């Protein structure tokens with residue numbers, strides 16, 4: 343191969359829009375087709391994204407708005423001509439996303455990462471906060487495959503829930519837990535999960551949300567002999583395996599390319615739930 347004809351780092355675009363891309367990992371302009379306010383903190387963006395292959399549940403995209411940082415976002419739904427991302431307003435970049443309007447442009451790389459394995463017959467999906475994003479897409483896929491799905495969501499109060507009606511429309515049984523008791527079980531989602539597992543058998547558990555919550559889900563599920571798959575949200579810079587910012591100590595596994603979905607049994611051999619890397623690459627407690 344003549345590398346000079348195919349440089350790794352290229353510039354493309356025109357009319358004042360220069361797009362840098364690395365090999366096949368190029369940014370694609372993605373026009374915003376629709377915006378839905380899901381709750382006071384989260385907006386869903388339907389992005390025009392033509393692809394011959396649907397992304398797999400659990401995969402994520404790196405999203406960039408010129409002038410801001412590039413951030414990882416799970417795919418919360420997808421079709422032949424769109425992907426949906428559901429963005430919580432957390433800091434400077436996501437605040438700028440929340441100001442965008444229909445027909446504005448974002449730039450997207452990906453989809454990246456592995457995905458949930460959906461070969462079992464019955465699933466319990468346990469989510470907290472924006473962890474609902476990859477799980478609602480998983481719920482739709484599970485339903486399309488004709489398998490059983492229970493969707494359990496936890497939040498501080500009922501205004502924070504995401505996609506409950508959407509989950510019901512997939513045919514999933516929905517349970518909720520709130521810390522202030524404003525809806526469903528009063529207390530932690532992990533306590534509600536424990537009660538569900540005492541009554542009902544599930545082949546597999548999928549989880550995404552705050553890492554301490556997922557740690558509880560993984561410990562409880564695996565101790566009962568149930569396979570748990572957890573989708574991790576770690577600090578990411580490159581999104582394709584070269585910077586090491588998302589490493590899972592001490593294994594060297596990188597969340598962006600080896601994950602974001604990991605088997606619970608493997609995670610329990612790591613610093614999962616206890617330690618992660620910050621923006622500088624330093625180890626910090628969770």
Ligand SMILES: Cc1cc2nc3c(=O)[nH]c(=O)nc-3n(C[C@H](O)[C@H](O)[C@H](O)COP(=O)(O)OP(=O)(O)OC[C@H]3O[C@@H](n4cnc5c(N)ncnc54)[C@H](O)[C@@H]3O)c2cc1C
Pocket residue numbers: 402411412413414415416417427428429430431432433434435436437472475476574575576577578579602
């Ligand atoms: C695989 C993956 C999937 C994600 N999916 C979603 C999603 O569907 N919806 C959603 O709202 N958020 C998601 N996130 C988290 C999202 O990327 C951060 O909230 C976002 O980067 C915050 O950027 P900010 O500048 O607005 O806030 P900041 O003030 O910079 O950060 C707010 C919080 O987000 C974390 N964060 C900041 N930058 C990054 C980064 N580059 N990578 C990971 N975490 C970061 C910080 O540690 C901090 O805890 C996902 C993260 C990962 C790794």
Ligand code: FES
Pocket residue numbers: 577578579580581582583584585586587588589596597598599
């Ligand atoms: S984000 Fe760079 S290695 Fe994972």
